[in-house]
Amino acid sequence: MPPKPWNTRTSRPIYQNKWMSLREDIAELPNGQTTLCGVVTCRHCVGVLPFLDHVLMVRQYRYVQQENHR
Numbered sequence: 001m002p003p004k005p006w007n008t009r010t011s012r013p014i015y016q017n018k019w020m021s022l023r024e025d026i027a028e029l030p031n032g033q034t035t036l037c038g039v040v041t042c043r044h045c046v047g048v049l050p051f052l053d054h055v056l057m058v059r060q061y062r063y064v065q066q067e068n069h070r
Helices: none
Strands: 007-016 020-028 034-042
Touching: none
Parallel strands: none
Antiparallel strands: 007 020, 020 034
């Protein structure tokens, strides 16, 4: 069963320059509670996590991605 998406209640810009921006969102979780989310957006980038022995994969909803389930 895919995780349920969170709904954005409010969004407030905090900082911006030509490389990146930062905003604060208030998001509503599937259980009705709200939480504060710091969202950083930037130009093209890559994140790399090296694992030496094994890879651990966890399925969870990523608010920033607004992940679409197929």
